[in-house]
Amino acid sequence: MSGIKVLCGVLGSVVLLGGCATKEYVNEQVGAVQTQVSAQQQQISALDARTTAVEQAARDALQRANAAHQLAEGKFAYSVVMSADIGPFKLGGSRLTDEFKAQLGELAGKLKAENRNAFLEIQGYTDESGSRAGNYRLGLDRAEAVRRYLSQQGVALNRMSSISYGQDVQTSGSARENRRVVVVVLE
Structure with missing residues (x-):
């Protein structure tokens, strides 16, 4: 019986170690995904800033075009x-x-x-x-x-x-x- 206990203990340790390795692997994968998500969020923020600048430039151009149109109506x-x-x-x-x-x-x-x-x-x-x-x-x-x-x-x-x-x-x-x-x- 004591051999079975030892065997069960060894098998349990192997299962636990296998579980720990899986957690490490998952943590590595999640960390990599989180890094990619952070990089994507930074790119989105940069694109949002550029989009805002382009939209402002477009509004300014439209305002100038409207002023020119009013002048041309004269x-x-x-x-x-x-x-x-x-x-x-x-x-x-x-x-x-x-x-x-x-x-x-x-x-x-x-x-x-x-x-x-x-x-x-x-x-x-x-x-x-x-x-x-x-x-x-x-x-x-x-x-x-x-x-x-x-x-x-x-x-x-x-x-x-x-x-x-x-x-x-x-x-x-x-x-x-x-x-x-x-x-x-x-x-």
Whole structure:
């Protein structure tokens, strides 16, 4: 009988040891799965952050598109081109000449006299000298100079926007004629 007890004890120990090995194996497997789940959760969090940023960018783009649509709904009334015939901007410059100021003063007076609900898009252009990025900046500087001057003449800032086309839209004329600002009046 004592041999059977020993045998049962040995078999019980083997069963217990087998059970412990199974627990270790399960714990290793569960640990590996938990590591994978944690990694997936981190990736999901990163994707959520990127998605939020993309959604915000899309909302901003939609808002800009809606503003452009509202502007485009305005009817074209007329435009005023300020270029070589009235003293263009000097090469690389955005300072208004006296001729520009006189024409802008007339435009401001006309807008105030008409007392219309007009909106002005002020477009700045350059010739092809200089870099593309520099010309965009210069075109915007020219448009902003006109916008500031019209504001000083009593035209409301919220009724004007400025945009640069830089060197992208050239006339068939000389480089001097391409150094210009166009004021588009929309109703």
